[in-house]
Amino acid sequence: MNSREQHLNEPEGPALNLSGEVSDVPAPRLARAVLLAVMAGYSLVTAVNLLGERLTPVENCVGLSALLAVFGLQIVHSRPPARQSPYWHRATTLLLQGIFCFVPLALFGIAWGAMGGFLAGSVLLLLPGRAAWPLYGAIGLFLFTYSALEGSSVLDSVYAMEATLVTGLVVFGLSSLTGLVTRLHAHRADLARLAVASERVRFSRDLHDLLGYNLSAITLKTELVRRLVPDMPEAAQNEIESVLALSRQSLADVRKVATGYRNMSLIEETAVTCSMLESVGIEVETAIDVGPIPSQIDTVLATVLREGVTNALRHSRVHHCTIRCGEENGMVTLSIANDGVDPGEAARESQQADDPGGSGLGNLTHRLTRVGGSLTTHLGDDGWFRMVARAPLAPHASRPSPGPTENRLK
Structure with missing residues (x-):
């Protein structure tokens, strides 16, 4: 003490x-x-x-x-x-x-x-x-x-x-x-x-949500480097630099958790995620059609994206992934889907989503509930696992109506 x-x-x-x-x-x-x-x-x-x-x-x-x-x-x-x-x-x-x-x-x-x-x-x-x-x-x-x-x-x-x-x-x-x-x-x-127990839970939750993605990406890129070194040293050098960047980002994330400042951007997180998935040979389709989002909602949705991709990398053999986000009637909806899911892993993840005290999807459910949102997961007959996060936008926020931005990365 x-x-x-x-x-x-x-x-x-x-x-x-x-x-x-x-x-x-x-x-x-x-x-x-x-x-x-x-x-x-x-x-x-x-x-x-x-x-x-x-x-x-x-x-x-x-x-x-x-x-x-x-x-x-x-x-x-x-x-x-x-x-x-x-x-x-x-x-x-x-x-x-x-x-x-x-x-x-x-x-x-x-x-x-x-x-x-x-x-x-x-x-x-x-x-x-x-x-x-x-x-x-x-x-x-x-x-x-x-x-x-x-x-x-x-x-x-x-x-x-x-x-x-x-x-x-x-x-x-x-x-x-x-x-x-x-x-x-x-x-x-x-x-x-x-108060002490609450701060410990916050630290544990944020540490899991922020570092899980980066550590999974570092693992994948390190495996890629090991395969590239004999035949493609220049590509391996680029991947090593990417691993170093992820390591520095992980250190910065730990500092953010310790100080309590964890603002994240959904658009920036989408760009980083697409780059990482593309580098390991996963086909990614994104469609982000939202205006400026309040900082708290933006951070929650970026965290959902991180955890969703982390789960996909950990618990499935992903070949295709889709990330879509849009807003309607004062609600912003983020949908993440991927193939190659083992039904047993999907069932366990769905149970975690129903448990606010758990890790992973349980953390996301807790975060979204605190801002008035919700999280749903579904394993379709086509073998795709879909996670949908919904959160309300601040009623006083004035948002312009930009045109849709759609990227298709293969």
Whole structure:
């Protein structure tokens, strides 16, 4: 694992998005610290209120013990997985918190009232909304009624109710946000692993599609050179130069894959393919009748041409090959056909085309699907294997209407 992956997998510290930039999402440790600080602050206010009542040491001990119990139960309720705990567990801890919130209220009066806010927040955290919000309102109304019965003014009673409800919302909001931050950071490592895996798949797919053709051509030309050397040294020298050119192109393709820039041209690829096939004695017929194609579609179709010719060279004894491309109703269609196909090989290639995760035709199916296109293959009764790729043209692209260009190479 490299240093960047290790940094992405760290549970704390600034979060990184997939482009490597620092995001503003706080770390779970910071979110939990803020939540605990706020709850400790509310508890400290209640402790100060109790100490200001001039109670006996025993009463102070009881009050502080109850305060610690409420605080501890609130920590349990504010944990991110608390809502997924069994119902009986949530009901038991809520009942205990209710006892520690309301029983001391009878002993210490309104000085204990802030603890009702913790119970209100716990209700919102642990219960379904249909039950939680009515209970939340009932707790605030209870504090208003209790304060009024104790002889407080209407304003003081409203203040007691409002303080309880606001405290509940603060506890609920901070606890929910802490859970959200914790989940985001838990998913961060998964996202990093997915990004790395996706890049590996891209590299593997592009390496196969770009190098398969060149390596097959190098193999064929090397065999041709071996046959030409004894009798036709000048022709062999020309073929060696062609092999060197293909080798340099393969190196350039590897660099393109590594950097992510893989723009290719269908017309240029057709010219190179025809030259290569002609040099090994294969009769080629081409008919390219398309205007300018968007770069993404052009690259995909050029890749289809490479892989189609590579498959023909690998899996058949080709003597004739046809390459046709045209556009109609906003769709561009590329058709590649060749003879000399073994039926067993054709069946296996067709199965790969149906498998987006495979190599070869599976890669092409994946590429075309991503741009809204499709790939079909067919072995005819005449022994010809045909592969047809269709892809939509960009609707905003303005394309002139040039005349057809047709070459027949024999």
